[in-house]
Amino acid sequence: MKAPKYKVIIDYIKEQITNGIWPVGSRLPSQRDLAKQFGVNRSTIVTALDELAADGLVEGKLGMGTVVINNTWTLMRSAPPVNWNEQVGLGTHQASLSTVQAINLAEADENLIQLSKGELSKDLFPLEEMRAVLTKVGQELEPFGYEDPKGNPLLREAIAKYLNQKGIMVHASSILVVSGALQALHLISIGLLERESTVFLESPSYLYSLSTFQSAGMKLHGIPMDKEGIIPEMIEASHHSRKSVLYCHPNFHNPTGTLMGEKRRQQLLKLAESAQLPIIEDDVYGDLWLDSPPPSPIKSHDRHGNVLYLGSLSKSLNPGLRIGWIAGPEAVIDRLADLKMQTDYGSSSLSQRAAAEWLVSGLYEKHLLKVRKQLKVRRNAALEALEKHLSSFAEWDRPAGGFFIWVKMNSDISLPDLYRKALANGVLINPGRIYATQKMQHFRLSFANAPVEDIQKGIAILESLIEDC
Incomplete structure (x- = not known):
């Protein structure tokens, strides 16, 4: 004989509480969400929650919904348990917007x-090509461990040649392989910028939907855009110091889709050089032009090491590879490589070898x-x-x-x-x-x-x- 639905729900919630999935202080899913999950009316959920409340396990709190106040173990002990619901708000990295x-x-x-x-x-997704690449990488595989701190040498050579075709004249020693452009931003925020630094960026910008720089103690300063992208004069009019950096997204900006013209790119670089304002150029969409190729990257005109250039295969090939890169002065790359080793000891060796094959073989361009x-x-x-x-x-x-x-x-x-x-x-x-x-x-x-x-x-x-x- 099947147990009544409300009993099934009670057993499920008790199991979540007892196993520490929902420790004391946790807020249960809403009645609506639980009803949807179990395919029942909300009245069935109410019945289950009332019985759990009578057992002293949960309690309805104004403005919070239903909260776990005990579990089967804490009912038998005098000392209160750790309240993880409070602990999760104590970390230095800010939560995402709700x-x-x-x-x-x-x-x-x-x-x-x-x-x-x-x-x-x-x-x-190029399934057949990916299978072929992974098969080839597998056939050539030898025992491997952690990669070079800057990334797999073959991949960095391939990225350097790829960037050379864009007019960015860098060597493999000036490239750091990262697990996507977002990790690049994280490394920059903790490795190159002081707390209280100002990050100038387009307004709007997808960086506002993250907390990478804010969690590291930086302030975001939005600069208005026009049809050509961020407006250089508005940066000049803003107060900036040696603790400032400019983040920009010239090719098919996220979220507006704006494409920055050649003249505007030159203006930005000239401004940055005269103001000693470093530029972070995010070019993760640069290969995805639909009408005609975009102007050369800002980095291609950089002769003073003023620009850090970010690229990735996540948007153009597949995010699951988790392969991106930073190109910049060797001293900067060395610093960020050290931090990356402290963070994860390098991106996946298999992913790096697969990415290298995509670039070297010509499959990526096809x-x-x-x-x-x-x-x-x-x-x-x-x-x-x-x-x-x-x-x-x-x-x-x-x-x-x-x-x-x-x-x-x-x-x-x-x-x-x-x-x-x-x-x-x-x-x-x-x-x-x-x-x-x-x-x-x-x-x-x-x-x-x-x-x-x-x-x-x-x-x-x-x-x-x-x-x-």
């Missing part, structure tokens, strides 16, 4: 139409041709759907590459409402508010991940919801 955390969870839901993900569709072609189809489909469904309510620019369209809604439409209603109706978008310190009447739409049919369907759903927002 909206960002919710989006991160929602991006794992395959039932949603993903108009948010900054990741290539699985349809664009792959890019396919990716650009498919991204262009998706971008055009998204633009057509936006014109059909949202032209009366919003405006946007046509991105020349990358993943994103930055959609500005009419001022009388509530973006928070649209985000929530869209999610409730199976569509995930990224509200612009997570990319700035001020209210944004925008949302970021990704055309990289969802199939064309879902992109069209998702945008049509947004139109149907706008009247309620």
Whole structure:
């Protein structure tokens, strides 16, 4: 005979509490989430929680929901246990914004139409080529351990040649292999910048959705953008000191999709050199141009070691490889390599060898041709759907590459409402508010991940919801 549903729920919650998954002080999932998880009415959840409360294990608290106050062990002891719910707030690294955390969870839901993900569709994953690369790497494999502190020498040589083709004249000794560009930013924040330093950056910027620099004690100072990207004159007008650095995203900026022109790049470099303002140039989308190749990287004109250049295979090939790089002066690379060794003793040896094979064999360039072609189809489909469904309510620019369209809604439409209603109706978008310190009447739409049919369907759903927002 099957146990009643509420008993099954009680046993599940007790198991989570007893095994320390939900220690004392933890807040249980909401009644709605539990009801959805177990496929029952909320009244069944209430019955289960009432019985757990009667046993002295949980308690409903105003503004907090249901909280664990005991477990079967603490009921038998006098000394209170460690309250991990308090401990998790004591670390030096700040938590993500609550909206960002919710989006991160929602991006794992395959039932949603993903108009948010900054990741290539699985349809664009080069499965056969990856199998061939891994087979070759496996056949040539010899016993290996930790890599060189700066990364696998063969991979660094391959990256150097790849960057030379972009006009960035660096040697392998000036390259550090990292586990994606985000780790590069983390290493820079803890290894090169003082606390209270100012990081100038575009406003909006995806860095506002992270806490990398803020957790290291730095202040973000947003600089307005125009159609060409960050405005140099606005940087000059801001107070900066030797404790300042400029972060910029010239190619297909996240979240706006903006492409910086050649003249603006020259202006930024000239300003940075005269003001002794180091530049962090993030170029993770640079290979994903759709109409014509972008201007040369800022780093290609750098003759004084003023620019740290970040690249990655996460956006253009696959994020699962976890391979990116920093190119810069050798002294800087040596410093960051030491910190990386202290952090993780190097990125995966197998991933580095696979990445080297992709670059050396020419497979990467062939792959890019396919990716650009498919991204262009998706971008055009998204633009057509936006014109059909949202032209009366919003405006946007046509991105020349990358993943994103930055959609500005009419001022009388509530973006928070649209985000929530869209999610409730199976569509995930990224509200612009997570990319700035001020209210944004925008949302970021990704055309990289969802199939064309879902992109069209998702945008049509947004139109149907706008009247309620």
